[in-house]
Amino acid sequence: MTAPVIELRGLARTYPxxxxxxxxxxxxxxxxxxxxxxxxGPSGSGKSxxxxxxxxxxxxxxxSYLLDGLDTSKLPDRDRSALRGRRIGIVFQAFxxxxxxxxxxxxxxxxxxxxxxxxTRLQAAAGALGAVGLGHRLDALPTxxxxxxxxxxxxxxxxxxxxxxxLCDEPxxxxxxxxxxSLMELLDQLNSGGLTIVIITHxxxxxxxxxxxxxxxxxxLSERIRAGxx
Amino acid sequence: xxxxxxxxxxxxxxVRDTAAEAIAGIVQRPGRAGLTxxxxxxxxxxxxxxxxxxxxxxxxxxxxxxxxEDTTVTVADxxxxxxxxxxxxxxxxxxxxxxxxxADHIKGVVAAGVWWPVALPEGTNFSxxxxxxxxxxxxxxxLAVSPGAVKAMVPAMVAGSPLSTYENDTAQHVAxxxxxxxxxxGISPARLPSHPAVFVNGIAYTVxxxxxxAQRVVSGGSAMLIPEDTxxxxxGNPQPGIGTQEEAQMVIATKTGAAEAxxxxxxxxxxxxxxxxxxxxxxxxxxxLQGEVNGxxxxxxxxxxxxxxxxxxxGIANTTLVAVLERTGEIGVRRAVGARPRHIAGQFLAESTxxxxxxxxxxxxxxxxxxxxxxxxxNWTVVLNPVYTLPAPLIGTVVxxxxxxxxxxxxxxxxxxxxxxxx
Ligand SMILES: Nc1ncnc2c1ncn2[C@@H]1O[C@H](COP(=O)(O)OP(=O)(O)OP(=O)(O)O)[C@@H](O)[C@H]1O
Ligand SMILES: [Mg+2]
Numbered sequence: 001m002t003a004p005v006i007e008l009r010g011l012a013r014t015y016p017x018x019x020x021x022x023x024x025x026x027x028x029x030x031x032x033x034x035x036x037x038x039x040x041g042p043s044g045s046g047k048s049x050x051x052x053x054x055x056x057x058x059x060x061x062x063x064s065y066l067l068d069g070l071d072t073s074k075l076p077d078r079d080r081s082a083l084r085g086r087r088i089g090i091v092f093q094a095f096x097x098x099x100x101x102x103x104x105x106x107x108x109x110x111x112x113x114x115x116x117x118x119x120t121r122l123q124a125a126a127g128a129l130g131a132v133g134l135g136h137r138l139d140a141l142p143t144x145x146x147x148x149x150x151x152x153x154x155x156x157x158x159x160x161x162x163x164x165x166x167l168c169d170e171p172x173x174x175x176x177x178x179x180x181x182s183l184m185e186l187l188d189q190l191n192s193g194g195l196t197i198v199i200i201t202h203x204x205x206x207x208x209x210x211x212x213x214x215x216x217x218x219x220x221l222s223e224r225i226r227a228g229x230x
Numbered sequence: 231x232x233x234x235x236x237x238x239x240x241x242x243x244x245v246r247d248t249a250a251e252a253i254a255g256i257v258q259r260p261g262r263a264g265l266t267x268x269x270x271x272x273x274x275x276x277x278x279x280x281x282x283x284x285x286x287x288x289x290x291x292x293x294x295x296x297x298x299e300d301t302t303v304t305v306a307d308x309x310x311x312x313x314x315x316x317x318x319x320x321x322x323x324x325x326x327x328x329x330x331x332x333a334d335h336i337k338g339v340v341a342a343g344v345w346w347p348v349a350l351p352e353g354t355n356f357s358x359x360x361x362x363x364x365x366x367x368x369x370x371x372x373l374a375v376s377p378g379a380v381k382a383m384v385p386a387m388v389a390g391s392p393l394s395t396y397e398n399d400t401a402q403h404v405a406x407x408x409x410x411x412x413x414x415x416g417i418s419p420a421r422l423p424s425h426p427a428v429f430v431n432g433i434a435y436t437v438x439x440x441x442x443x444a445q446r447v448v449s450g451g452s453a454m455l456i457p458e459d460t461x462x463x464x465x466g467n468p469q470p471g472i473g474t475q476e477e478a479q480m481v482i483a484t485k486t487g488a489a490e491a492x493x494x495x496x497x498x499x500x501x502x503x504x505x506x507x508x509x510x511x512x513x514x515x516x517x518x519l520q521g522e523v524n525g526x527x528x529x530x531x532x533x534x535x536x537x538x539x540x541x542x543x544x545g546i547a548n549t550t551l552v553a554v555l556e557r558t559g560e561i562g563v564r565r566a567v568g569a570r571p572r573h574i575a576g577q578f579l580a581e582s583t584x585x586x587x588x589x590x591x592x593x594x595x596x597x598x599x600x601x602x603x604x605x606x607x608x609n610w611t612v613v614l615n616p617v618y619t620l621p622a623p624l625i626g627t628v629v630x631x632x633x634x635x636x637x638x639x640x641x642x643x644x645x646x647x648x649x650x651x652x653x
Contacts, residue, residue: 057566058647078570082238085568096563096650100258110567112251113241157567 003069005165005196006031006054010063013049023049026063027221029214031198033164036191038210039200046219047200048093048169054198055090055167056080068164085113089158093169093200095150097142103129103153104138110157128156132186148179155186166190168199172206184209241568243576252580255553256588263585266549269542270589270626271596277535278597278622285613286605301340302446303493305480305500306509309470320467323478324507329500330378333480336495338488343379345447346468346478348372348461350431356454357429358415370411371453372430374461374468380406382483383444389419390439397438398457405435409442411452428454433464447481480508489513539629542589546633550582554641561641562649575642579634586630590623597622 010026023046031037039047052058053065056072065072067083075083084090097106107125116124129135132152142150151171158166168187172180180203188209191197199210207213214223243251256263307324325344326332333342356370375383377395385392388409397404405428412419417426419440427434435456443449456464469476480500484492493512497505554561561574598614605612 052647052650055566057562057650058645078240079238081241081565081568081570084566085241086238090566092563092566092650096559096566098560098563101254105254109564112247112564113243113568113570113573115239115242118247161567 003033004030004066005033005035005068006198007066007069008063009066011053011060011065012062013046013053013058014061022219024053024060024216024221025219029221029223031196033196034191034194035212036187036197036210037199037212037214038207039198039214039216040202040204040207041216043202045216046221047216049219050216050221051090051167051169051198051200054165055088056084057090081113085110086161087163087165089161089163089166091151091154091158091166091168091171093173095142095154097150097153097157099142102139102141103134103145103149103156106142106153107157107160110160114161124160125156128160129153131159132156133182146179147174148176148183151175151179151183155183159190164196166195166197168197170200170202172201172203180206241570241573243569243573248573248576248580249584251577252584255577255581256584262549263588266546267585267589267592269545270539270586270629271542271593273535273539273542273629274590274593274622274626275596275600276538276593277532277625278594278619279600280535280597281532281618282597282601282612282614283604285615286601286610288613300513301484301486301489302513303482303484303489303496304511305482305496306511307470307478308507308509309477310504310507320469322467324470324504325478325480325500329480330376332499333378333482333496336492336499338485338492340483340485341378341381341384342480342482343376343382344458344478344480345373345375345379346461347476348374348456348465349469349476350465354431355429356415358417358426370414371448371451373448373453373455374458374465375455376458379447379458379481380455382481383446383448384483385439385441385444385448388440388442389422390437392439392441393455393457398459401457401459401463403433403435403460404438404457406439406441406455407437408444408448408452409440411454412437412440414452430454446483539625542586542626543629543633546582546585546589546630547636550578550585550634550637551640553581554578554637554644558644558649561644562646565646565649571642574644575638578638578641579631582634582637583627583630586626586628586633587623588626589630590626593626594619594622 006029008027008029010028011024012022012026013024015021015023027050039050041047049058053060056067059073068087072080072083098109101109104125107128108121111121111124126135126138129138132155134149134152134156137145137149140149142153145153151174155171171187172183175183184206187197187199197210199206201207212223214221309324310321323344323346330343333339350372375393377393377398380392385406390406393404393406407415407417407428409419415428417428417437417440422437422440425436427436435454448455468478470478480496482492482496489512493510497508497510501508564574598619601614602612
């Protein structure tokens, strides 16, 4: 058995009030390398909260989060930053692209903080945009791209540093069914290449692509083990 | 590498990338960048313009009065070492009869000559020709002048001509008066061809020239000039000795820069047997003079420039802070892709510093432009002190750096989560 990529032990997050919001109640979860996990649940149930914890953008109020076997709560900020930059790719619910930068520049941004020379970075950024099917729109501004286009730029940005873990918050929420389908195809492809994926979604069809489905309801995390999975 | 952390290379941002990000941040909002810089542009511009104008103006002032002072040497007759003259009579003047010619032979001398104030008894009466009415009081200074002295004074003639060598050598009773004396005596320049005369205690002097102003000796106050030899014949030798204000003096107009050399040579040339009898006064040091004029104004204007710089700093600080609040989403994204707080701080600091520097550069150009245009309009020579002008853009840099410090700290402290939720 491969070492787990993610191991949550009683991980919890309560937003300080008033009144305090227990957005994520103590949860245990193990995600192995190459797993494809869908997180579903009603709005406000704590899905994004979980994703931000997994992405090291937030710190838990209780429990521990082991990433690649490292207890992240014991790491100084510089190492958490390094992990965010190298190991984790995040696709946000709202994309968060820089409006005044081109598609290429938005992707280049993710490479700004690693030690590679600019020519290498340019090559990687163009490659990542090519891989999501945007090789012909490198100089387009986000405002001139469709929702699907922006989504692809955001994915290219998340993938350009070749992370081992991809976190996606509602990646198909803004897409029509055709765009959603091609995006899911892309994620399937990446997963079969060995990438560990955690994807938040409301959409049962999207969740069906994932090997595992985790449900959150009122901050309580539970997993329904599907037959045939193992 | 022995580090207990993730073992990953730490995120880092090179200086070059920081600069590139800062420039991208400015360029993508050119209008706002311009407005943000305005305060610094004005501050640095005012600083450079004000100091430049002060220096240029002061340079002009000292040039105006140094051109004359620079080129004027005076020599006073201190009298003989042992006063051997019989009581009641004054000794012969220390300058030889051909003093003007001797001085003219010294390199750098433009004109030189001897003069002295003629001592007149109390209640001396000056009046115009008997046919004319008008009377001037003792405020008229009667001066004995050699032809060379008249030349060195550079009188601006309005009628007639300056006293000539011939008139001196033949001790004629002629005089040169200034316009105010002329009008006090009722002599109009137009009437000069009819040979009006001035009577001094009954002795008539024909007015041969009227001047409006002069550069040396008689530049202020009314005066009546008569030939040196005429004065000797009519009133005897002048009183020697420094401090009496009545001793014979030599006034020398020199070429620019020649005054020092002339000062050194003149005494020995005029009086080789007793050079120490002559007391030479070289011109004051022009550099010292200029420094004195500069000091006062510069201090005051420096304060004004500092105030405008302060306003510029507040402007940059304010806009940078707004930019930080407005770009929290960007901060979150950068943190999410690995940026450390110091990288975020560095980026905003670099942006404000670049804005300040740019503002400083533009302000310096504008300031220099103002000085150049103003100087050109006044026909002045531009004086720009490089000590103030060259580092002026750096003032903008410092302003931007200081102004960006607090916003950058705010940006660095923004938690990535809060930043992303906000957007
Ligand atoms: N910073 C915060 N401070 C206080 N409460 C918060 C904060 N962020 C989220 N919450 C609350 O925590 C709960 C879970 O929020 P979260 O964003 O994780 O839900 P979600 O499942 O992602 O919802 P959606 O499907 O609408 O995106 C919500 O009730 C929300 O209001
Ligand atoms: Mg959410």
